[in-house]
Amino acid sequence: MARTIELGIDTFGDVTQDGDGRPLPQARVLRDLVEQGVLADKVGLDFMGIGEHHREDFAVSAPEVVLAAIAGKTERIRLGSAVTVLSSDDPVRVYQRFATLDGISNGRAEVILGRGSFTESFPLFGYRLDQYEELFEEKLGLFAELLTQRPVTWTGRTRESLTAQSVYPLVESGTLRTWIGVGGSPESVVRAAGYGLPLMLAIIGGSPARFAPFVELYHRALEQYGKAWQPVGVHSPGYVAETDEQAREGLWPYYSAMVTKIGRERGWPPITRERYEQEAGPDGALFVGAPETVARKIAAAVNALGADRFDLKYSNGAMPHEQLLSSIELYGTVVAPRVRELLGG
Structure with a gap:
């Protein structure tokens, strides 16, 4: 049976290097991100997600602003976050910003x-x-109420209550496409199902x-909660x-x-080349290689999980902008068509 699959890309706006190995200014990285988004639209990808961080090695602290810049230069690609840290933000403002992005992009926003x-x-x-935990649970509950686009009455402990409060702008299609990003805890999976929201x-x-x-x-859980099917x-x-060799050596x-730096902060051991090769192999989580290699690995993962979308996090630490552009182009023009061919769609 043929599978329908959305294929997208994600980035955290990693601060990249110039040709001499020097970090680029964050402002330059932001401008490069817009160029990457325009290319993703040009090569036919379905989605571009930009993550939110607040540290020196990532340039994006306001994804919606960058996404709006990309929206103004593209026509088809869907645009969203990857992810929005709802726990430390205000749900009403998050909703308003993405509803605004949805309006100016002609209905292409998601969060x-x-x-x-x-x-x-x-x-x-x-x-x-x-x-x-409490911050995310409460704020997600409020955000789910906002998605109805009806006046909201809500009471919680982490922000002021709302009484019959209307929130604008309204989303033209009737609702804002909203996913719950999960790292792999059963509780988070069940929570997403309880709200009837798609799972990432x-x-x-x-x-x-x-x-x-x-x-x-x-x-x-969706079935037990009486919720509709979700992707x-x-x-x-x-x-x-x-080639596979160029991809593995280049990455x-x-x-x-990148992994070693984050590991030092969190008490992890440095990554070894052996571990890297395992993750880059057929059963690992690194989708690295020539177009055919990556396409087959994506198709296998989609079939194993029954997934409806695959987003490749194409940014990898300080990898230069030119390499990122090349990867996006190969992914859109060669990998994506091959994945759909392998899935029979």
């Missing part, structure tokens, strides 16, 4: 809500980390097939080059530097 794997935004905006799985290590029980749990997406890192120095 992926999550708790975030980095916590810099909590002290920055005055939130306590010991409220990590962040698979950054190990075999994608090991997430199949989470997909099954999600569909069972499942996958977000994984990768890099496409002309390694940037990927290893």
